[in-house]
Amino acid sequence: MPCVLISLKMRKFASSFLSFASNGIIPRSVPSSYIHSLECFISAKQEFLSQVDPSTRRDLAIIYDYQQKYVSALLRQLPPGTVYPATSHFTSIHPPTSIKMLPIRQGPFLLQPEPRLLEGSEEEAATDIAYLSFGSDDDDEGEGSPIKHLGIVTIAYQDGRVDLFLDVDKVEARWNLKGVGWSPETTSGR
């Protein structure tokens, strides 16, 4: 669900391919339930954090505060009277102007184990990436299914190779906050 803030990008680096992520890039139009779900998710994370000692995870608390601010700003863009749970409507949104912090580039993400290469192939450029998720909010059928929260990332290459990855460690929105020390180096190896 937090992937509404996420856009995966790729960049060629030497002979291998690296995936990066950055938040702050959002679709022009999303179902209103998406933003409500995002708010619930962040509130749940904050509540969980408050149950453990918040002072030990001050870095996380600051990140969650920012996520909360971001989603609150998105909520204010919904038409008046949109309450949850209500019938979800597609609503046009734009990145909040009240958030001045720059989103941080996350990655490169480690591919493990190393994907196999086609023997003899020299056309190894990646050409497209797709993210698949399963079980929408309107679909109660998948409730309780262990794959409901599983994301799958696929990457296509010029030589006709397609890699299929499991997104086991979900990417979350992060900003370049002074004094917190979040940087690609500290987030990539998680």
Add this chain to the structure above:
Amino acid sequence: MLAVYETIDLGLFSALQSDGCPDLLQANYPVFFLDPIHDDTLYVYHAFGVHALQIGSVLQHLAVALQGVNDDAAFEGALQTPVGTSVHSLLTTFSVERKCVDSVNTFLRDVDETLQVV
């Protein structure tokens, strides 16, 4: 971290290599198209046609493995019998005789080159 589950070979490289024209891959830019109805199906459009990838069986397999985490025998069984994506070739636009492709990609590239000449 992204957990690598599977590497799928659409067979383009081996087919072109056996036909002696692997250079055609240089104009190959595969793109994904997600099925609007079935969320376990995606299509790969490439210079030589279209492939459909169905990952439903992979998902079912993963669900069984995840549910079996507390059941050693089921978990072990799921790990020992990996299930792969089912891959179907929907459309082939490659001509072996002419050693060329009649695809949208090639067409667009030709149009582009023509426009540059003009």
